Amino acid sequence: MTLPRDEDGIVSVIARVLPRPPGSVRRGIGDDAAVVRTGGRTLLLTTDIVLEGVHFVRGGLPYRLIGRKALAVNISDIAAMAGRPVFALVSLGLTDADRASVGEIYRGMLPLCREFSVSIVGGNISRSPVLFVDVALVGVPARGKVVCRNGARPGDRIFVTGSLGGSRLRKHARFVPRVREAAELVGSVPVSAMMDISDGLASDLPRLARASGCGFRIDLDCLPVSAAARDSADPVRAALADGEDYELLFTVPARHAGKVPSRLAGVRVTAIGEMTGDGRFQALRKGKRSPLPRAGFDHFAS
Template identity: 40%
Template sequence: MKEEKIISLLKRKFKSPKGIVGIGDDCAVLPYSKKEYLLFTTDTILEDVHFKISHISPYYIGYKALAVNISDIAAMGGIPLYAVINLGLPEFNLKLVDAVYRGVKKIACDFDVRIVGGDTVKSGKLFLAVCMIGKVEKKFLVKREGARAGDLIAVTGQIGNAYVSGKHYKFTPRLKEARWIVRNLKPSSMIDISDGLVIDLFRICQASKKGAVIIKDEIPVSSGVKNFYSAITEGEDFELLFTIPSKNKFQDKIPETKTKITIIGEITCRPGIYLKTAQKLKKIKPQGYDHFERNNFGI
């Protein structure tokens, strides 16, 4: 994937100091206090890439811009604290700006995030770029790296139909779920599914230098999914994908939110992602959403 090539280039150019998680995970992890790390993340949503202004209320553009960053913080086991927001506008439209920031304010209040600054520019298309700071207890930090052979692969909620259903505009970040998971299931690795289950599982495997087998009949696809392969590669599900040692105690439902957790496979020593069906075991390509490939599944 072309995005991965850009990330690899940046990782070579900007080496992370010892003790710091830099480029390549959901958040950068920085020194903070004796018991906690600082988390730092950023995401951009752009008109005609992540949304069409004719298809979505500006309220949900603001909502989603903050939600995707909260989801990144959740994937590291942390809690969001502060955000700055950069807004690009094709033309002055105060009514639109007000609607966008009503969406921002709603989710910021829901997740106790303080908006502390930003920037506004004139641009060819509408965009929002958010930078967010959070924190995580050192004992609860979870990275993409850490999965071990024999670990079980688990996912929250359901996969697929995020575009058709409109879920990708209105999803609730799995912050409560992530905090429960790190406290109770002790995951060895975790990621949020933004680009698709397959490619995001590949990212865990790549960081951990492992492979995986996933079982087709165990993957919880959303009702109404017509194409299974599209469901596991389209992305924008914003569910949590994580691994847990098989010896750890497992619960299939998070008590506070009633969110279902499903075991869908196992980490292996053999490289690559394999899909197990009733008939065979088939290696599948680590495909998912890529901004620079012709696989943009629609907005």
């Protein structure tokens, strides 16, 4: 079997191997979290990992922040479905050098557990040649409804929370998942599609568009460029491609776009463009077509 070199491609191989899911699986592989039904209830399920040499370098991040980030990226995935996190499982891979720091890794998670009412209910520990923290997280809908990334329609307006770019320099291990923002949003306005921006807008908006069978047109002059990205050589490119923003990217039907709050839980919301029916991924800068930078962060890209 020839395998694509990129992560999206590997995921599509997996999706072809797996059988068609039963009706209890409302949304399976391919979204920020799975949406399943059991006992008449909707659950959100997700898993994500933070691994030495891929997501951080040894010595580059204190153990507490490694633990914090591993939980935060999973909470962000639940938030992106308009969910709230409830129960976490933590799978640790520890080198001999890490064993004395297992308490620190867990302590790094506790502030997020308190803030978002998450209980760590189990896990496992394995000896490993590299340190990793793999978290699985169970959530429930925050406001009774979930939002997937595949519901956008041509004409829907595109929004992002917060600001984009420069996260790798500063906030990537300390970001606050947008749980409250997403809950407030779906309580305010019909949201057609949503995801979190983990690999950069230039990677993630095409994913939302492909999942929804749409194209898009965004105005790069409208991007909320972060202060950190503004210090870089190419601020717009940084905002598009740096990745690890963990902001919400969402779409709202045009007739409801005026009802989108300008702030959600105190965080700015910015309109950046609209979904289109032509399947093209377009960016405008000062009214002219501008190329989108290539994918942000892909673990398997060469």
